[in-house]
């Protein structure tokens with residue numbers, strides 16, 4: 001799994017020529033003496049992908065305003081077969097839209113997209129047999145039917161051979177602990193049970209790629225752990241390629257060697273999580289409960305006490321560093337009762353990245369623009385090529401750099417734009 005290039009990502013897909021998959025030749029990568037084929041390296045491939053939504057809203061009795069929302073903007077990345085990649089970003093960043101384009105539910109407004117050599121928008125049905133999808137906020141199961149009936153329907157829909165269906169069902173039921181739930185109508189399942197039910201449904205047909213959109217949203221700690229353990233095992237045992245979106249950094253920390261940050265539809269960072277912390281210079285917080293109220297503890301720099309409330313103290317320290325030496329020092333010198341470590345808020349990390357980027361480009365005012373509201377009218381549907389060219393003109397005028405070439409290497413990952 002993971003990076004064959006030491007962690008840093010580059011986006012040169014070889015000049016945009018057809019991938020091995022386009023010729024239907026590079027499926028398994030075994031034919032060239034153990035070298036990973038291009039089809040495997042670019043199992044999921046996006047090149048300059050865009051999605052513009054045309055939104056109309058009533059602004060008066062007879063007046064309508066047309067707004068163009070650029071949900072995904074020149075997005076380019078690739079994911080190798082068997083990789084497990086996390087995708088994070090604030091609300092409305094374009095993560096779900098990207099997943100929907102990768103399944104063929106949505107058609108890109110521009111750019112090139114391939115999954116296992118298949119163009120999702122053109123061959124959605126063919127792709128469906130090779131991918132599984134879980135949307136954390138929605139279920140693909142039949143609400144009023146017992147769980148097992150949903151699986152039986154999927155057995156038929158995907159035309160899964162009987163023996164394979166039975167073997168997969170047995171395995172998934174055991175791994176996801178669904179045995180006692182198969183006769184329960186989906187509407188009676190708890191959120192965590194339903195999520196496990198949905199994950200099993202997405203895997204019954206042995207997909208090579210699994211997309212998970214917020215797989216742990218709303219789950220309690222025990223359910224989160226169960227889901228994460230299962231995904232880790234799935235990836236290790238079956239080399240299933242996993243692309244997941246999340247707001248929970250612990251999902252990434254525990255599952256993915258690589259994280260992509262998307263904001264305003266653009267790729268802002270691609271690399272290991274530790275590199276993201278470095279890029280954003282973010283901090284974690286060690287919360288310590290002492291036996292009694294005390295003056296701020298003497299923490300070794302750069303750690304420092306940022307808050308004291310009774311016997312509880314909060315210490316900020318660099319997120320990329322281990323908490324262990326700090327914990328050991330406090331435990332040795334103070335009457336420590338309890339402690340916990342809090343992860344940095346991803347929105348704060350991204351905000352810091354923005355500030356750094358704005359400084360780098362010298363255009364502090366540019367940082368918030370990407371989702372654009374435009375009043376001009378045009379034919380229904382997505383943006384026309386003319387509109388997009390106008391946007392590009394604007395971008396050039398404002399000195400925006402293209403996300404593919406302007407990345408700043410930070411030694412671990414890549415700050416892309």
Ligand SMILES: Nc1ncnc2c1ncn2[C@@H]1O[C@H](COP(=O)(O)OP(=O)(O)OP(=O)(O)O)[C@@H](O)[C@H]1O
Pocket residue numbers: 053054055069070071089090091092093094095096097098371
């Ligand atoms: N069908 C649609 N029609 C119009 N606009 C849409 C549509 N789907 C998404 N958008 C807009 O596209 C942008 C990206 O939305 P998207 O759902 O991809 O974000 P996200 O990163 O998944 O956010 P969240 O973390 O909140 O789920 C938002 O501005 C959203 O309002």
